Amino acid sequence: MNNGKLANITPFSADGVEITIAGDVVHFGGVISMRNPSDTVTPFLRKIHDAVVASAMKSITVNITKLRFMNSSSIRSLVDWVEWIRAEPEAKRYVLQFLMNPNVTWQTTTLSAIQVLGGDSVVVRAGT
Amino acid sequence: MTPEKALDQNRLVHLRFRPLWLYLDQVRDFCGFFARASFDSDQLGERVGIIVHELVENAVRYGDDQELEVTLERRADEILVCVANTTTDERAGKLRALVAEMARQSPGEAYAAAMRLAATLPKTESGLGLPRIRYEGRVDLEVETTPGRVSVTARGTA
Numbered sequence: 485m486n487n488g489k490l491a492n493i494t495p496f497s498a499d500g501v502e503i504t505i506a507g508d509v510v511h512f513g514g515v516i517s518m519r520n521p522s523d524t525v526t527p528f529l530r531k532i533h534d535a536v537v538a539s540a541m542k543s544i545t546v547n548i549t550k551l552r553f554m555n556s557s558s559i560r561s562l563v564d565w566v567e568w569i570r571a572e573p574e575a576k577r578y579v580l581q582f583l584m585n586p587n588v589t590w591q592t593t594t595l596s597a598i599q600v601l602g603g604d605s606v607v608v609r610a611g612t
Numbered sequence: 613m614t615p616e617k618a619l620d621q622n623r624l625v626h627l628r629f630r631p632l633w634l635y636l637d638q639v640r641d642f643c644g645f646f647a648r649a650s651f652d653s654d655q656l657g658e659r660v661g662i663i664v665h666e667l668v669e670n671a672v673r674y675g676d677d678q679e680l681e682v683t684l685e686r687r688a689d690e691i692l693v694c695v696a697n698t699t700t701d702e703r704a705g706k707l708r709a710l711v712a713e714m715a716r717q718s719p720g721e722a723y724a725a726a727m728r729l730a731a732t733l734p735k736t737e738s739g740l741g742l743p744r745i746r747y748e749g750r751v752d753l754e755v756e757t758t759p760g761r762v763s764v765t766a767r768g769t770a
Contacts, residue, residue: 500637517640517665519633519673522735553640556666560730560738567731589658593748601727 489535490544496528501551503528508541513550516558526561533568536578543579548591549611559594566602579604583611624650624684631672631680631697640665643684643693650686651770660684660693663749663766666741667695670764674707675699681763691770693751696763704762708755711764714742715753723747 487508496503501514503525510532516525536544548554569577580602584591595608624646629635643664648657664682671680675697685692714722726743733739746753751768 515637517637520736526735553637553661553665555669556738556740556744557669559740559744560733563727563730563738563740587654589655590662590748594744597723597727597747600724 487535487539487541489539490532490541493528493531493535496525498524501525505532508543509545509547511550512546512548515553516551517553517555518558521558521561525558526564529561529565530568533565537572537576540576541578543581543607545581545583547583547611548595549583549585549588551591553590554594559598562598563601566598566605569605570602577605579607581607581609584608586610622685622687624686625682626684627682629680631668631675631677633672636665636668636672639668639682643682646684647691647770651691653770656691656770659749659751659768660691663693663745663751664695666745666749667693667764667766670707670741671695671697671699674703686770689770691751691768693766694763696761698760699762701757701759704755704757707762707764708757711742711753711755714746719743719746719750 490505490508493505495505499518501512501516504511518524566580569580582595584595586592599606599608625643627639640661644657644661647660648654668680668682676699678698680695680697683694717725723743723746726740730738730740742753745751745766749766749768751766754765756763
């Protein structure tokens, strides 16, 4: 898989959250409860989106099993990500595959709502 | 037992503090802990954490920076979270109207609609907090206003 552009992205770390990339998996850890994620988290996710599109990848995995909490302002960042995919021409679209912890209720409920929004662009499955 | 005493025994948490973002994570975890311990339910602890976080976040964003109260009560098999803060009457009226409008849809429909709308809002807004409380917190919301003050009560089965 050609994901070289993804590998060049520097990990994100601020205000209790870490977002790292290993291969074609984006790992979220900690707590995302910042006041303005649109200034920090959203642009970082946009870099990932641009790299995935440039690499012609057909899917990327987002592992949130180690994420303890996410506020609604940060859920907006994920909503934006889904909308960026949907705004791409069909040939450039890819699938966001979320890995969540089924024992953490908010992960299940939040991702089920995002899946409804994203349709075929979003897959949710239990991870470890 | 007096009604006041009975009320006190239902109360798990009562906090009053200046509404600063700095306190948000601690208040969420603190209230979540009390709900989890009182009902012996991790799931309820998470739900209360979401409810408290989103209500306090709104109070910090849209309040007047003066005073905020959080109350968590257990009533039989019900959980009740109340967040009250000082604010302008205009803000309080907008919140009341927003909650009334949202109540016309089921929690799932309102959350899905808010998700669709979110990406069209200014980047500093999400519009997801209150719909999320109803859907993920599994509670009904009520708003009460008095001059210069608004309180939002979230009530649901524990």
